[in-house]
Amino acid sequence: MRTTELVERMLAGNRFALAKLITLVENRHPDTALVLSAVHQRCGHAYVIGITGPPGAGKSTLVDRLVAALRAQQHSVGIIAVDPSSPFSGGAVLGDRIRMQSHYLDDQVFIRSLSTRGTHGGLARATRNVAQLLDAFGKDFILVETVGVGQTELDVMGVADTTIVVLVPEAGDTIQTMKAGLLEIADAFVVNKADREGALRIRTELEMMLQLRPATGWKVPVLLTEATTGKGVAELLDAVLQHRQFSRTSGGSDAHRAAARQEEFIEVLQEEISRRLEASLENGHFTGLLQQIKRGEIDPYKAALRMMADEESLRVVLRTGQ
Ligand SMILES: Nc1nc2c(ncn2[C@@H]2O[C@H](COP(=O)(O)OP(=O)(O)O)[C@@H](O)[C@H]2O)c(=O)[nH]1
Ligand SMILES: [Mg+2]
Structure with a gap:
């Protein structure tokens, strides 16, 4: 099928065409720029939420809960699960699929995983382009989950309008060695697995570190969640929506988008x-x-x-x- 035809079908709501175009863009097919240019007029509606943090912190479980909360408000959702460490779509992503299976049958939720395979090194670029396709497709919210705390993850999070950094009570060491970059990109911190010992202590540590951050007018919240039970997830979504409001009124998101x-x-x-x-x-x-x-x-x-x-x-x- 010709690329222009695929674009037409995708814009008309065909999920199969969307999946094909995502693969095309992921593989940097020569038509990539053409496709993105053709869908550009339809972009700009979706709000991108990034979720990053060490493996096992509970990101996928949180994503699953956030999706449920967004769906309850009739929002359509796209999920991009990015695994920079994997040259294959294996391991972590397979676990993510199992955890997110409650949304697999919901045709208002589109899930896609991306790994370094196929992206020709530009994982952040591929992520942004896939988000653009989901945006053009009409998704209200796009959740980008990425594993790890390295430079690639920081780059991938550049795609997000609001970035959530997820840690766990045992993350004391992570916090000590936490890249300054991670502290800078966080619009909200989450201490997940708050059912475990030490959550409050980590929260205090984070809040102290955040005081050293230059003031931007946005006070980065540190929230406690229990993704497995859903406790604290409504508050997290509230914080995201507040940050969206803040960015809109402060002009922060305009500047962000202009630079992007x-x-x-x-x-x-x-x-x-x-x-x-x-x-x-x-x-x-x-x-x-x-x-x-x-x-x-x-x-x-x-x-x-x-x-x-x-x-x-x-x-x-x-x-x-x-
Ligand atoms: N005790 C506890 N376990 C959790 C919580 N959230 C997630 N988990 C578990 O932690 C493990 C890793 O979760 P997952 O969402 O895959 O983490 P990810 O690697 O960050 O995506 C799973 O076994 C989850 O069931 C929580 O709030 N409390
Ligand atoms: Mg995961």
Whole structure:
């Protein structure tokens, strides 16, 4: 099926077409930019909630509860489960599927997992693009769950309008070694498994750390939850909606979105240029030059600079693989 036809079907509400387009974008098919450009007019409605934290903290269980709360208010939901550590869709994601199965039969909930497989290294970019597709599809809320506390997770959370960092009472060590980045991106902290010992102590520690954070006008709440029973989940959703309100009135989300749009523009250009360059080299446009470089007859730097100065060569590159 042609890509434009898939886009039409997706925009008309076809879940199968949506799934196909997500795969296309995840694999960075040459039509990726075309697809995203075609759906762009329909984007901008969905609110993206990011949930991150160490493995086993209870993120998926919380997501499941948040979805139930959102569905009770008739909101449609998309879930993206991102596993940066896995080259396959195995392990954690399989567990997530089992935990989220209560929503599998709900046709207003669309669940997709993403791993480093297929994304060509740009997991944050792939996540953002999948969120855009879900947004265009008409989802009201998109929940992005990502495992871990490393740089990739921080990048992935850049996609979220509100970021929730989930910890557990035993996370004392995590807090000591917690990347400053994690403290900075959190719009809300959750101490999950509050049925266990030490939850209040962790909350106090977090609140003390948060006092060191430069004031932004938003007071980052530290909430206690028990995802398994649902205790504290309504308060968590309230906090998210309050943060949304805060961002809207303070103009924070406009600034966030403006910066994201510029970054996206530059990324798309870089991706398109390198894709076309690779295509033109593969198509044999510069075989002679490549041979000279390989034989060491011309140094790679000189060759590259010469090519950059040659408009005809650049034109060939830009025309290839369109
Ligand atoms: N005691 C307790 N266990 C929980 C709670 N929330 C989640 N769990 C359990 O913790 C384990 C990991 O949960 P999961 O949602 O998969 O964590 P994730 O790796 O962060 O997504 C599961 O066995 C859950 O049932 C909680 O509030 N209290
Ligand atoms: Mg999980």
